[in-house]
Amino acid sequence: MTYFADLTSRQVAALHGDARVPVLLLPLGAVEPHGPHAPLGTDQLISRGMCERAAARLAADRDVHVVILPELPYGVTRFAGDFPGTVSIGEETLHTLLIDVCGALISQGFPHILLVNNHFEPAHLSTLRRVVETTESLHGKRIGHLDLVRRRYAERLTDEFRSGACHAGRYETSLVLADRPELVDTETMRRLPEVPVDLPAAMRAGAQGFLDMGMTDAYCGAPAEATTEEGQDTFTVLTELLVEAIRELGSTS
Numbered sequence: 001m002t003y004f005a006d007l008t009s010r011q012v013a014a015l016h017g018d019a020r021v022p023v024l025l026l027p028l029g030a031v032e033p034h035g036p037h038a039p040l041g042t043d044q045l046i047s048r049g050m051c052e053r054a055a056a057r058l059a060a061d062r063d064v065h066v067v068i069l070p071e072l073p074y075g076v077t078r079f080a081g082d083f084p085g086t087v088s089i090g091e092e093t094l095h096t097l098l099i100d101v102c103g104a105l106i107s108q109g110f111p112h113i114l115l116v117n118n119h120f121e122p123a124h125l126s127t128l129r130r131v132v133e134t135t136e137s138l139h140g141k142r143i144g145h146l147d148l149v150r151r152r153y154a155e156r157l158t159d160e161f162r163s164g165a166c167h168a169g170r171y172e173t174s175l176v177l178a179d180r181p182e183l184v185d186t187e188t189m190r191r192l193p194e195v196p197v198d199l200p201a202a203m204r205a206g207a208q209g210f211l212d213m214g215m216t217d218a219y220c221g222a223p224a225e226a227t228t229e230e231g232q233d234t235f236t237v238l239t240e241l242l243v244e245a246i247r248e249l250g251s252t253s
Helices: 008-017 042-056 091-107 122-139 159-163 171-180 186-190 199-204 228-250
Strands: 021-028 063-070 113-119 145-148
Touching: 021 042, 021 091, 021 228, 042 113, 042 171, 042 186, 042 228, 063 091, 063 228, 091 113, 091 122, 113 122, 122 145, 145 228, 159 171, 171 228
Parallel strands: 021 063, 021 113, 113 145
Antiparallel strands: none
């Protein structure tokens, strides 16, 4: 498994001599509360877990060489602002940072960059989509973005994910249990009642934060139903989606 930041400068240069196309994965997320039971870094933990599993899956691939970039843990996360631990950055900050990072890599001959994100606040997502558009405009290169809320991806994920009640619920908590179980307070998790909030619908209706939505403990869905097994199964699907995106991006000029 290749981590970009672990390489020397000469090793980075040597990637150009590889017959395989280097595809650089950038894990993204946010630092925000995920209920009283799951870690603040849940989103980037899931993104990183996807990247590592995809890199392992493609380790012997003849066409692509997967390289994992240092993760960017901060994102636009205003809806969780009423709770301790929320660290939000602005849309323009995120946009400028990602444009600069991608531009630096493209200028060195690494145009195959794939954004891997698991933080789904609308302002965050719209910024990532704008990063893709701006990069193409500035450099003539369209980087990749595995946009999991798009229907063609979401329909392959769990019922809770599709319901919109998936912030620190069964879906996300299961993924953390599968990857870093020591970070989940399972005693607290088992006592949490289901909170059936459709996040996208509540946002469209004008809710300004988790408290407005009735998420008094910064979660929705059913975390008490989370299992390691479901997390492993979901990671398998997420990895398949990412591998498909990597192959698609690696085949572009």
